[in-house]
Amino acid sequence: MTAAPAPATALRVLIHGGGIGGLTLATALARRGHTVEVAELREELDALGVGIIQPTNALHVMREIGVLDACLAAGFAWDTLTIADPAGTTLAAIPQPRMADAPAANGIPRPALARILADAARAAGARLRLGTTITELKDDGTGVDVTLSDGGQSRHDLVVGFDGIGSPLRTRLYGDTYAPEYTGFANWRVTVPRPPEVRGVVMGTAGPEAKALLTPITGELMYLGAVFAEKEDFRPAPERAHEQLAARLRMFSGPVADALAAVTDPSAVVYSRISQVSVEEPWHVGRVVLAGDAAHASTPHLAQGAAMAVEDALVLAEALDAEAGVxxxxxxxxxxxxxxxxxxxxxxxxxxxxxxxxxxxxEEDELLKVGVPGAAHVLAQPY
Structure with missing residues (x-):
């Protein structure tokens, strides 16, 4: 863990959103001696969904804020991406790059990661205010006066919106100009037992018809994920979501079929539409700034959404160290x-x-020349 420098001037910072990026920033700033509050609308810092991939650049950030060992202990690390056919036969085994001394990748349950980051933020001295959100905000150029829905009023040197793809802070700054754009596709995920042979991400491909991803997240568990084109108003049937997922992956046998056979509870299936956000104007207005998905939400195909958020957090802390003012x-x-x-x-x-x-x-064809394996090497370089 890198020792955090003492700031020349301690700042008062409000972070709007207690997700992965917000808690990472809270830890990084509080460890540097800044006064940090996190305003989170949820009453508890639980995490919806299944698991998440932490690629090497995300793990490098976790090392910098002192939680790498906790993440590895709670998850399942690997260094090889396996490409398989629909029957599960290996087509390629691709070693994944490492950034500095961080592992190549780690799968971890989202609730475990939320607990680790919340504990780290509190231990560093950040105050987590749950069940509250910003109701009023006024930036006078020298500071930001904020009123929260719990009645709290305070003044801050900086307000950071790590409040997700549906960011209320983004709406406050830009109206509906940068509302999330539905891509036409949705992600299906479900947690299942991990067989011993799945020791890293296994990507099963059936051409453009379907792709299934098996991702270990603990020694005992993995998640099955798949992306399909779906109408914007489609939602899985509550009583047979697992059957609808199985029908979409009917061309798979082997480990994917075995994973599907283990799913008997339709409520275990997590369905989420894939949208993106691109804030084309500056991400900051005065002393209020958007970060992570609030500014640049992307599709999950490089497993880099959360990694970009935690990179945003650490780089922001470093910029506040290096520059003369906010x-x-x-x-x-x-x-x-x-x-x-x-x-x-x-x-x-x-x-x-x-x-x-x-x-x-x-333009996309040019980008695709890099490919997913090439992108991993690009993103293992310093940020």
């Missing part, structure tokens, strides 16, 4: 982050189109 830090931060985050978004969308047989643009 406005200068926000400008420098965005100059570092925008090219990398938007490249991830563009390539992720191109991969989605390619894998589902959707026509791609010439």
């Amino acid at each position: 406005p200068e830090a926000l400008t420098a931060w965005e100059a570092r982050r925008r090219p990398r985050a938007m490249w991830v978004q563009a390539l992720s969308r191109a991969v989605l189109r390619q894998e589902t047989g959707t026509p791609t643009t010439p």
Whole structure:
């Protein structure tokens, strides 16, 4: 763990959103001696969904904030991506790159990661205010006066919106200009037992018709994920969601079919539409800044959404260390982050189109020359 430098001037920072990015930033800033509050609408810092992949660049951030060992202990690390046919026969085994001394990748249950990051933020000295959100905000150029829905009123040097793809703070800044854009595709995921032979991500492909992903998240569990084109108003039937998923993956046998056979509870299936957000204007207005999915949500095809958020967090903390004031830090931060985050978004969308047989643009064709394996090497470079 890198020792956090003491700030020249301790700042008062409010983080709107207690997800992966917000809690990472809270830890990074509080460890540097800043006064940090996190306003989170949920009453508890639980996490919906199944598991999440932490690629090597995300794990590098976890090392920097002191929680890498906890993440590895709670999850399942691996270093090889396996490509398989619908029957489960291996077509290729691709070693994944490492960033510095971080492992190549780790799968972890989302609730476990939420607990680890919340514990780290509190231990660093951040205050987590649950069940509250911003109701009023006024930036006078030298600070931001905030009123929360729990009645709290305070003044901050910086307000950071890590409040997700549906960001209320983004709406406050830009209205509906950057509402989430549905891509036409949705993600199906379900947690199942992990067989011993699945020791890393296994990507089963059946051409453009379907792709299934098996991702270990503990020694005992993995999740099965699949992406399909779905109408925007479609929702799985509550009583037979598992059957609908099985029907979509009917061309698979082997480990994918075995995983599906283990799913008997339709409520275990997690369905989420895939949308994206691209804030084309500056991500900061005065002393209020958007980060993570609030600024640049992408499709999950590079497994980099949460990684981009935690990179945003650490780089923002570093920019506040390096620059003379908050406005200068926000400008420098965005100059570092925008090219990398938007490249991830563009390539992720191109991969989605390619894998589902959707026509791609010439620009996307150029990006696809890098490919998913190539992208992993690009993103293992310093951010």
